[in-house]
Amino acid sequence: MSDAVIKCESVYKIFGENAKKMLQEANGKVDAKTFQDNGCIVGVNNASFEVLKGEMLVVMGLSGSGKSTLLRCISRLTDATSGKIFIEGQDLLTLNNKELIELRRSKMGMVFQSFALLPHKTVLENIAFPLQIKGVKAEECISKAIEMVKLVGLEGRENYFPRELSGGQQQRVGIARSLAVEPDIWFLDEPFSALDPLIRKEMQDEFLRLQEKLQKTIMFITHDFDEALKLADRIAIMKDGIIEQLDTPANIVLNPATDYVKKFTEEVPREKVLTIEDVMDEMKEDNIGDLKILKDEIIERVAEKILTQDKSISVIDKNNKIVGSIDPNKIIRTVFGSRKTE
Secondary structure, three states: OEEEHHHEEEEEEEEOOHHHHHHHHHHHOOOOHHHHEEEEOOEEEEEEEEEEEOEEEEEEOOOOHHHHHHHHOOOOOOOOOOOEEEEEEEEEOOOOOOHHHHHHHHEEEEOOOOOOOOOOOHHHHHHHHHHHOOOOHHHHHHHHHHHHHOOOOOOOOOOOOOHHHOOOHHHHHHHHHHHHHHOOEEEEEOOOOOOOOOHHHHHHHHHHHHHHHHHHHHEEEEHHHHHHHHHHHHHEEEEOHHHHHHHEEHHHHHOOOOOHHHHHHOOOOOHHHEHHHHHHHOOOOOOOEEEEEEOOOHHHHHHHHHHHOOEEEEOOOOOOOEEEEEOOOHHHHHHHOOOOOO
């Protein structure tokens, strides 16, 4: 696709002394157990995908699935064993160290689980630090840092030190610091996993607010399927270095590609994920009531309204054009039909 910001073609990352030789001999057919028996660990196994401009791709998997290794390959914190990685059409694997550093400074922002704040610098100084490294004038550094403080809602804490902040506030500083250099591409590796559940939810909501405003191209790593469903435009589910399925949250819930993916989706309340558009039918001319529902509405939000109707409902787009219809019984089947009986 022409608007792909990140593009991976047959990316492999194998750890071990004989990794390259074994990969060549395998001719692209990598069996993790065979490699392990020969002293090699498969981190990423034949990953090919694109991330579009302004898209949030969430890479989800359990510990050891290869999700963080994949991110490190794409940011070239780790070199891939084989394959091609393009950032805005530029072949990442052909860059020398100087070119790579410049690309990271000008294009990429990174946030990790460990906040990695400088303990003897204030909130404002921590946020301004990457700008200082780039050689930005002091006055401009402070001005930009103040702007970022406002963006992440930390006004009044500019002169606090990290030890004086909560975990959620520290992570906001980390996010603000990564945004200060105005990256086009944002890599986040389990940024909220160390936070308690309540603060984690707040940070997820804050993150969605920021993304709606900034429209960054994002790869977000998590082991939490609920978090993936909440944040993602598309989700890539990994197991043993392989991308088992890459699709929209709705399609993953409705049409899991493998038994492994299905295990994640079985307990997901469908009404929290699916929109009216995901389950609507073609427009029916008969037995249509007066109620109209937007196609982008999450089912959970409008189910009660739909279930009070005794006729089918017109589904409309944002221009008020009718694009389909939905029967109340379809909502009942969607919400309750897939659930296991007690």
